[in-house]
Amino acid sequence: MMQASLSIINFRKDEEKVKRKKIMKAAVTAALVLTSLFLLQCLLVPKYATDVVEGSLIAEYYQEEKDHDVVFIGDCEVYENFSPRVLWEEYGINSYIRGSAQQLIWQSYYLLEDTLRYEKPEVVIFNVLAMQYDRPQKEAYNRMSLEGMKWSGAKVKAIRASMTEREEFLDYVFPILRYHSRWEELKSEDVQYLFDRKKVSHNGYYMRVDVKPAENVPEGNILADYQFGENAYDYLDRMTRLCRENDIQLILIKAPSLYPFWYEEWEQQIEDYAEKNDLLYLNFLEMTEETGIDFSTDTYDGGLHMNLSGAEKLSACLGRILQEDVGLKDRRGEKELSEKWQEKIIAYEAEKERQYKENMG
């Protein structure tokens, strides 16, 4: 009797052991599959390290200290035209550029929401060229603005607002679904930057030192409708409101880029909006005397974007306004921040030197 009971107990124990073993094996299998897929995803997603480096800009912000006085949001007219180093060195203003290629206004708005999760700057500067777009444009640009964002409600909303008809939300959650065919074009950088990305900006500024004078810049073609769209205005309203609620001064700017063409009808709408909402609006296209920008030496691509010389002149002019008119404080006396900037300036100078050498060679 006793022996029978013992063998039943042993049998049950064996059964449980087998069951546990099976569960363990299934768990290990699942973990291995998921890890493989994760590694595959890491390998296949674009690294934006040597080509199309602009795709790295948005993600770089998260590695920074979050104590900025000024945060820029907008398209290439912010990340190629302003140098935070000059704002720091000449005025003691700590700034960061959350710019990305063809950043649409809803993306700028959600990037602002995202930024407010980490810090509350005194000033937010938005470049108004993006007002020309009222609906999603191109997936490639969407991905460069959105993929680098950390997951949050702001990112979810940004994706939903940005997706073109052919895009799927799930492709943003699992980028491998979108990039699985990239295996054919993998390069050494895909392995090199499998987990860590190469730093490509200086507080969000994308440096270029080469020179290409602005010549034959075309006038704008006739448009069917010069009125900015309702959706664009809606996000500008939201941005204005969000800044107001957080006691942040919103400044609208139009960078001095000569192309794409900035129409008089657009200018009027922005001037009216700024006046109605009591916002400071700076159109640097009309401030050439103050900025000192010379389009024969200060642009690297014929007037679309500033080169280093142009960006530094423009930043010096902006810094003056931020200090004298907006009243931002000079923080160069803060030891810790100054030390951080010293490191940044060394990296900035090294990049500058590298580019000058490359251009001369």
Next chain:
Amino acid sequence: MRTKAKMMLLTAILTAALLGCGQDAKVIEGEVKNASDEAKENPEAEDTQDAADAETEKESEEAAEYKGYAFIYQDVVIEMDADAAPIVEKLGEANSYFEAPSCAFEGIDKMYTYGSFELDTYPMENKDYVSAVIFKDDAIATPEGVGVGDTAEKMTEIYGEGTLENGMTVYEKDGMKLCFILQEESIVSIEYRSTVLDE
């Protein structure tokens, strides 16, 4: 051992499924054709007008052979998404040239202005393709005989009812668009556009 085999099989299936499933890619098909001329240069002279009409008719017939709407300028056929190099060569030196590197992407969008029209190109795999032809004045017309300054009625008579897109009247054909901007029933702008870069 069996578990390992299962695991490897599962990974292989998932990987194959991911790598193998359909992927949409941008396809360039340089098959959109153009045609135009300077038929409207001397509208007063009846003979010239007749000749121009005949020429327009001929070009219109020629254009019908092309895929999409084509623009012809001095016998040079300009098709949307066509290889730009031979077209630019045939057109000769442009009055003005401007190039705009696209934000973030490699390659340069180019704009050639030839007096009465602008020819735009986009880069793709080391080649430039025609992205647009934009009329700059009323000295030229489409091969079908419509130019800037003509009436909306004439446009509808020739091209039929177009669709309204962003304030423009658009005629889409074979993957390209012929766009008209109207002001008070008069044509103020005509553009041939590729749709390749739309998405």
